Amino acid sequence: MTDDTHTDTLRTPIVAVLGHVDHGKTSLLDEIRGSAVSEGEAGAITQHIGATDIPLSTISTMAGELVNPDDFDLPGLLFIDTPGHHSFSTLRARGGALADIAVLVVDVNDGFQPQTEEAIDILRRTGTPFVVAANKVDTTPGWNPQEGEPIQKSLEAQSERAESMLNEKLYEIIGQLSDAGFSADLYWRVQDFQKNIGVVPVSALTAEGIPDLLAVLMGLSQRFMKEEMAIDVFGPGEGTVLEVKDERGFGATIDTVVYDGVVRNGDTIVVGGQNQPIVTEVRALLQPRPLEEIRTEKKFEKVAEVGAAAGVKIAAPDLDDAMAGAPVRVVRDRPLEDVIEEVKAELAEIEVDTAEDGVVIKADTLGSLEAMANALREAEVPILRAEVGDIAPRDIAVAETANQDEHKAILGFNVDLLTNAERELESADVKLFTNDVIYQLIEDYETYVEERQRAQQETVLDKVVRPARFRLLPDHTFRQNDPAVVGVEVISGTLQNNRNVGYFEGNEFERVGGLSGIQKQGDDVDEARAGERVSIAIDGPTVGRDIEEGDTLWTELPEKHAKILEQELKEEITADEREALAGYLETRRKRDPFWGK
Numbered sequence: 001m002t003d004d005t006h007t008d009t010l011r012t013p014i015v016a017v018l019g020h021v022d023h024g025k026t027s028l029l030d031e032i033r034g035s036a037v038s039e040g041e042a043g044a045i046t047q048h049i050g051a052t053d054i055p056l057s058t059i060s061t062m063a064g065e066l067v068n069p070d071d072f073d074l075p076g077l078l079f080i081d082t083p084g085h086h087s088f089s090t091l092r093a094r095g096g097a098l099a100d101i102a103v104l105v106v107d108v109n110d111g112f113q114p115q116t117e118e119a120i121d122i123l124r125r126t127g128t129p130f131v132v133a134a135n136k137v138d139t140t141p142g143w144n145p146q147e148g149e150p151i152q153k154s155l156e157a158q159s160e161r162a163e164s165m166l167n168e169k170l171y172e173i174i175g176q177l178s179d180a181g182f183s184a185d186l187y188w189r190v191q192d193f194q195k196n197i198g199v200v201p202v203s204a205l206t207a208e209g210i211p212d213l214l215a216v217l218m219g220l221s222q223r224f225m226k227e228e229m230a231i232d233v234f235g236p237g238e239g240t241v242l243e244v245k246d247e248r249g250f251g252a253t254i255d256t257v258v259y260d261g262v263v264r265n266g267d268t269i270v271v272g273g274q275n276q277p278i279v280t281e282v283r284a285l286l287q288p289r290p291l292e293e294i295r296t297e298k299k300f301e302k303v304a305e306v307g308a309a310a311g312v313k314i315a316a317p318d319l320d321d322a323m324a325g326a327p328v329r330v331v332r333d334r335p336l337e338d339v340i341e342e343v344k345a346e347l348a349e350i351e352v353d354t355a356e357d358g359v360v361i362k363a364d365t366l367g368s369l370e371a372m373a374n375a376l377r378e379a380e381v382p383i384l385r386a387e388v389g390d391i392a393p394r395d396i397a398v399a400e401t402a403n404q405d406e407h408k409a410i411l412g413f414n415v416d417l418l419t420n421a422e423r424e425l426e427s428a429d430v431k432l433f434t435n436d437v438i439y440q441l442i443e444d445y446e447t448y449v450e451e452r453q454r455a456q457q458e459t460v461l462d463k464v465v466r467p468a469r470f471r472l473l474p475d476h477t478f479r480q481n482d483p484a485v486v487g488v489e490v491i492s493g494t495l496q497n498n499r500n501v502g503y504f505e506g507n508e509f510e511r512v513g514g515l516s517g518i519q520k521q522g523d524d525v526d527e528a529r530a531g532e533r534v535s536i537a538i539d540g541p542t543v544g545r546d547i548e549e550g551d552t553l554w555t556e557l558p559e560k561h562a563k564i565l566e567q568e569l570k571e572e573i574t575a576d577e578r579e580a581l582a583g584y585l586e587t588r589r590k591r592d593p594f595w596g597k
């Protein structure tokens, strides 16, 4: 007996495309879609919201002899349309990656780049199987393009020279994969795809190698993911929010990838929100209208239900606070509380630890927010507030409340600065950093902090009184008083003009007057270094009465300056300044052990 409450079937594997900017992710997706359409199978590929479904029959037509449909029982491949790892890291399902399999696009001319490394890290962390599309093979000098052909066939048409040039680049990529800890080879040499990463040479421009890429993706899914693809088609739908979008006539809607079960119009759903899970009821399930009908006013058509795997726009009340990357769960036949707890638990997994003081971080999705928080933790940068969404005036207000000035900063990953926030930022004492590469963003912030600290130390160093010990030279009294002008030698430290000077009487410091000039070989200078002989003018003392030739004098250090010098600037001052400081402190502390502490 069949019942309509429980039926297992195999769903379409979800494929994500990742890689460094400009390596051809978008072109590759477009080419795959375009080739599918031009195979005369336009009716067979379905455009979903945020994803494209390419059925097995189309793949097999495109891939020719590489894919025999009889070898497969998975229905095809669902490509996520937004390439890049921002969306990839968003795409979580029950704590793992939502994409079942990934294509890592690497430009054969460029090899590994920062975002390639970042993508590899994410793939490793999420344990997502992937293939490498070594793209732009058509740019090899002397290449003889073979539109849409499998790569082996295309290689046969190349000169020996072109082929060997390409091989060289391919092996470089294989080497880089190995440096990243993945053993890899050209895909036709790979025996065990669980142990080795297959590299598929392709061109998104000429579609060479695309049959191979599809064949490898299909084969990998069939071999290693068949079990995971078994789902209950009538089970309560589960999905992940790709994007929250305002849609005329519908208000806030969520573009969702459904990876399990079925979502029906009218279902009660629980969605992860900014503050708490949102419980709401599906008002409409929207799919794009087929291309030929696009002229009609309405962009979308309503459907009664969508089963996994699919991309769909869900319209429902109260979705304004929904977050990209958050889970979506259909309640159906289960206690609502259980489902809410499930959603909460999943959100808690992604929750970012915040501190009393720190920076404000904003990201486009929960997944990227989490990735950013992890990277900041490693960099030991505390986080005051972490949120999904564009940078709003409120964020600037929050950032301003940070205690330490260097924490008055907002780090935005893949988000925009809202127009009204722009004005706010101009008048606020808050520094904004935005980037779409996480490590770059953090590096920029760290550089800023370092420069700031250095600049601060420099100003302090500029203002602080430098220690100096100097000796009055015999037979070098040029003037007795008003001011006394004498020749001196700096023993250690830096003797600066306009400082008070004096000597130690026992352990007591006796000020004798203030320096009002330093001359070095007849020229006025601001300071004299250890070892230098200069003549100085001292306001106050009379030589022969208050001071004598041969006396050792010191620059008087205000207690606060002595403390800063000892505790904060020890590394910044010179060795002989440290020596002068140590001598000065030692004597001072004989009388008061806590002086300058």
Ligand code: GDP
Residues within 6 Å of the ligand: 019, 020, 021, 022, 023, 024, 025, 026, 027, 028, 083, 135, 136, 137, 138, 139, 202, 203, 204, 205, 206
């Ligand atoms: P994305 O940033 O990774 O999505 O890269 P795009 O798809 O936008 O491609 C970046 C640039 O590389 C564009 O100018 C493309 O036309 C070009 N491009 C992409 N794939 C190929 C290819 O296979 N061959 C050649 N010659 N150019 C390509």
